[in-house]
Amino acid sequence: MTDDTTAAKLGLTDAELAVHPTVFASGALKDRVVVVSGGAGGIGRAIAWLCARLGAHVAVVGRNQTKLDSLVAEMADRDLKASAYVTDIREPDAVNALFDTVWAAHGRVDGLINSAGGQFPQAAIDFSVKGWNAVINTNLNGTWYMMQAAAQRWRDHKHPGNIVNIVVVTTHGLHGIAHTIAARSGVIGLSRAVAVEWAPLNIRVNCVAPGVIETEGWNVYSPAARAAYPRSNPMMRNGTTFDVAEACVYFAAPSGKFVTGEMLTVDGGGQLWGETWTTGKPAYFGGDDT
Ligand SMILES: CCCCC/C=C/C(=O)SCCNC(=O)CCNC(=O)[C@H](O)C(C)(C)COP(=O)(O)OP(=O)(O)OC[C@H]1O[C@@H](n2cnc3c(N)ncnc32)[C@H](O)[C@@H]1OP(=O)(O)O
Numbered sequence: 001m002t003d004d005t006t007a008a009k010l011g012l013t014d015a016e017l018a019v020h021p022t023v024f025a026s027g028a029l030k031d032r033v034v035v036v037s038g039g040a041g042g043i044g045r046a047i048a049w050l051c052a053r054l055g056a057h058v059a060v061v062g063r064n065q066t067k068l069d070s071l072v073a074e075m076a077d078r079d080l081k082a083s084a085y086v087t088d089i090r091e092p093d094a095v096n097a098l099f100d101t102v103w104a105a106h107g108r109v110d111g112l113i114n115s116a117g118g119q120f121p122q123a124a125i126d127f128s129v130k131g132w133n134a135v136i137n138t139n140l141n142g143t144w145y146m147m148q149a150a151a152q153r154w155r156d157h158k159h160p161g162n163i164v165n166i167v168v169v170t171t172h173g174l175h176g177i178a179h180t181i182a183a184r185s186g187v188i189g190l191s192r193a194v195a196v197e198w199a200p201l202n203i204r205v206n207c208v209a210p211g212v213i214e215t216e217g218w219n220v221y222s223p224a225a226r227a228a229y230p231r232s233n234p235m236m237r238n239g240t241t242f243d244v245a246e247a248c249v250y251f252a253a254p255s256g257k258f259v260t261g262e263m264l265t266v267d268g269g270g271q272l273w274g275e276t277w278t279t280g281k282p283a284y285f286g287g288d289d290t
């Protein structure tokens, strides 16, 4: 329940994520070590909870120590295994140190799920150089630094691994965030390319493209834009962070062992019907710009 002075939390709470029903068997990730970037955010948090509930030790990565520590404490309260690592994925030296530290602590890393990312809504014609670079550095370069650092260690340790990259739907109906469409298209192409190059190393690489998933990350969008999101797909509703988490675990667990270079879109059919205007729908297209 909320009152006038308390903003409602967007997305699922820790208490909900701790007990949300799942199709996966407990133990599906037993003894695995999974690195989740953006692990204290909305989607990453659901991924972290689900992986830990399935038996993994989860290394949650982000820039905000307090957010990470509070998640690890919530999970520890339920006897789930997680540890926090403050790292900016845009810093390659820090990313390499992160993987060395996690490997030293656990003697292995089995999976990497890249959920760190984001953007801001703006007409592309008005992007500043700094804004463009912030989005490309975070979503394309940062994701690549994480992928390469993980893969180099899997190669050096002769250890199998798998990567899941969270992207956005790049093919249809998502407007007002062209910088991120560019960055994520790069990640999708990169994932398909290295899925082949890294197959001899026993490394799988896949992507998950969420549609409208309510999280705190939505605070960069206007209330009017957000109010229209449920009408952006034929199911006429938003998805949940747990929907995305289960898609990621499908790839990360043995269920995905013969799947690589693939994309799973979790958008309620939005790529087939619907449109999402993060900046408001222009009158030209039949909207009122809100
Ligand atoms: C749901 C509908 C479908 C939408 C699909 C995707 C949805 C989601 O992804 S939701 C959740 C994801 N989370 C976020 O997007 C988090 C919020 N975003 C950010 O934190 C930033 O956009 C960031 C990812 C770029 C953060 O990078 P950082 O380097 O920390 O960026 P700064 O805040 O320092 O800004 C750098 C630079 O970027 C320009 N800029 C930033 N915000 C805006 C804005 N609202 N409008 C215009 N320009 C912006 C600006 O040039 C900034 O530099 P300064 O002017 O010097 O601040």
Ligand SMILES: NC(=O)C1=CN([C@@H]2O[C@H](COP(=O)(O)OP(=O)(O)OC[C@H]3O[C@@H](n4cnc5c(N)ncnc54)[C@H](OP(=O)(O)O)[C@@H]3O)[C@@H](O)[C@H]2O)C=CC1
Pocket: 037, 038, 039, 040, 041, 042, 043, 044, 061, 062, 063, 064, 065, 067, 087, 088, 089, 090, 115, 116, 117, 118, 119, 138, 142, 166, 167, 168, 169, 209, 210, 211, 212, 213, 214, 215, 216, 217, 218
């Ligand atoms: N929610 C949605 O509707 C959709 C989301 N997505 C994508 O899914 C992913 C997760 O989104 P969501 O959970 O909603 O977003 P959130 O903003 O809730 O979480 C993103 C997390 O990424 C972390 N992060 C951002 N930049 C960096 C960085 N440079 N280094 C390390 N960590 C970083 C942030 O942690 P911290 O602040 O601690 O650094 C934050 O917790 C993003 O890539 C997003 O674009 C795609 C389609 C739709």
